[in-house]
Amino acid sequence: MAKSKVSMEIINPNAAGIDVGSRSHFVAINQNKDDVKEFGVYSKDLNNLAKWLIESNIKTVAMESTGSYWQNLYTELEQQGIEVVLVNGKFTKNIQGKKTDVLDCIWIQKLHTLGLLRGSFLPDHHTEQLRTLCRHRHNLIHNAAKSVKRMSQNLRLMNLRLDVVVNDIVGLTGLKIIDQVCNGETDAHKLAAL
Structure with a gap:
């Protein structure tokens, strides 16, 4: 009996995934490791990150709410007009293989592209x-x-x-x-x- 491959519908075609860290942020704009970039955490780095996303035609970004490291990045992305979906880390756990920042951001990007991530509550x-x-x-x-x-x-x-x-x-x-x-x-x- 032949195995059938299940394909899921792409909900967010222009989506990125960000693995937020204390010293750097890893950003995936698709499923290729070559398209993952690492950015620092300072204002200039965050601005460059946002510019790269805009140049790459990214409209929406998913990232984990890791500690308080996400807050400045969240603000920068919103100010640049990018939709940000802040998600609880327990919903983005990658159960396959070894855990690395590159694989994590690719996994977050994939989940977000497929519309499988729900944003956390953020007060106005x-x-x-x-x-x-x-x-x-x-x-x-x-x-x-x-x-x-x-x-x-x-x-x-x-x-x-x-x-x-x-x-x-x-x-x-x-x-x-x-x-x-x-x-x-x-x-x-x-x-x-x-």
């Missing part, structure tokens, strides 16, 4: 800004709370039980007392008068 610019601000605010509040706790512990170690005298050691009264202690005041009556 305003949502990303809001999320960044909220995370930053959370970190500031968390760090402030840790600092107050550390301050309270150090005061206790110096046998200055300010936490027994005032409700909030970083409130107005607590900070006045701490300021006076830092300026050398040791008279308990003067500190209590605050």
Whole structure:
């Protein structure tokens, strides 16, 4: 009995695949190893990468969301008008043979050409800004709370039980007392008068 070869329909004919790395990016524009190029990670390198894709008539690119290494490349490609599909690495695993950067980018290109990759969720610019601000605010509040706790512990170690005298050691009264202690005041009556 003859084996039949299954061919899949090409969904993205002008597609590239990029294996994103910390020191370089490997880019495949078709299934030939000769058409794979390696680019650095600096701004000029990313610009050259985008120009090469445009010169090669590439309209869409798939790349893995590896750490944070993809972000600058993603921005550069979008600014150059290239559609970018950011995919989770678990959907691009190449199960055949040895793993190399060249083979990985060719595999990503093949999957993308056949329309087998689904992009990850990326928030719009305003949502990303809001999320960044909220995370930053959370970190500031968390760090402030840790600092107050550390301050309270150090005061206790110096046998200055300010936490027994005032409700909030970083409130107005607590900070006045701490300021006076830092300026050398040791008279308990003067500190209590605050």
